[in-house]
Amino acid sequence: MYVDDVLAGTHDLTTAKSARDELISALKPPGCALRKWTSNDPHILNGLPQDHLLQTEILNLSGPENTKTLGIGWNSKKDSFFVLVSTMEKKPAHTKREVLSAIAKLFDPAGWLSPIIITAKIIMQQIWLDKTDWDESLKPLTLLRWNSFVKDYENINKIEIPRWTHFNPTATIEFHGFSDASEKAYAATLYIRILVGHKIWTTLLVSKTRVAPIKTVSLPRLELCGAVLLANLVNSTLSQLHLTQYKNYFWTDSTIVLAWLNKPPCSWSTFVSHRVAAINEKVGVDNFNHVESQDNPADLASRGCTPTDLLNCNLWWHGPQWLQHEKEHYSTYLQHHRGIQTR
Known part of the structure; x- marks a missing residue:
């Protein structure tokens, strides 16, 4: 209710x-x-x-x-x-108050629009870095980014998300989580893969994004933060679904993160150690695998894209193409990419 x-x-x-x-x-x-x-x-x-x-x-x-x-x-x-979103006006000048008010109205609880929303979050962070006062106009470069965001914003209204994932109690169920990071943000996405006979369906369930800290953090460490975000997302989501029979697979395009997860937390510095321990506590580290960057849907959420680009983006809504392959091709992919971990 x-x-x-x-x-x-x-x-x-x-x-x-x-x-x-x-x-x-x-x-x-x-x-x-x-x-x-x-x-x-x-x-x-x-x-x-x-x-x-x-x-x-x-x-x-x-x-x-x-x-x-x-x-x-x-x-x-x-x-x-x-x-449903309202029209955002494109103007020659916007104040910090106007823009932050508009961003605060963006509501995306399941993270379906994360690649769009993260762009607004990054702009919001930049406004604070510019030290713009509340009723002061945005700096020229920040204003350019905001107007570019507003230009395509209404196309969100064209996006439709199927409610049914094709789940039924007799189906074989897998969950596939992806994490990624850029210099600006890190992200996690979770998909459900349903197998009924020879039919396969994959559907985006939820995603999460975080803007990178203002203090400079290396990209591998941000990738690790993305893996932590994924672990928390999986733990909170699956605990609400009350399922007993399913398999989990987690994917990152960072071989450094996989190397960190390959050893006990005490092997690493404090920053890495705490996060490896957190991942181990939430979901364990045995199911993490390597995925190529071009097949990682979380890459879209860490870098951002326009509503028009997201509208028909099969990678975002259904995961990488190999996830939708039949058993033989899919199993081959799993075996090959699990080997990259060298456990």
Whole structure:
């Protein structure tokens, strides 16, 4: 439940109808009649009073009055999520207050738009580094970056994220996490890989980004921070899914990070030691493997890209192409890239 909205799903129509009826019965005694019903299957709505149905095809998770704040919606006909954003004005001058206010309205709880949002985070950090006062105009170079960000921003409205990952209780499940870092930021992404017979689906579940510290940190250390971010993301996400049978694979394009993870934490300096220990505590180090940079979707989130580029980016939404291969090709890739660790 989100405030007074109920969101639920089942694996078959019979169970869904039963859950619907039990929910109605449970809330009937105190006089709570559920309204604005909608579903991706019209059979769920059969028998419900017309005035209890949502009149449009869209259910805003936050309620109609908060759409501009939360900006996440669900199209029940397409069974996909979408993000609504308001127009950002491109002007010859913007104050720090205006820009930070606009950035604060960006809402992306699952990190689906991380490659876009990280660009705004980096600009925000630069504004502070410029020591611009609240009502002072941005520095010319920072203003140029902001206007470039605003120019393509509305295309976020074209992005649709499928709700269903093709999961079912009989499927073979794998989770693949990727981490990466640039000089400006580090990131982690987590995908679910579903295998049913000879069919394979991979879907982005969640991602996280962090802007690099102002104090200069070497790129290998930022890559390690990305691996820690991934470990925390995996630990927090999987603990909520209540699954028992699945495999984990974690990927980084940094061979230095893999070398650090290959030895006990006490082998390294304090900075490295603490982070290797944190990764080991959260997810262990045995499932970390090497991935080429061009196949690492977290690279997009650490460097940033435009909404137009993200719109049809298969690497971001579904992971690297080899992740979608059938068993023979996929197993060969795993064996080859596990060998890089030289454990």
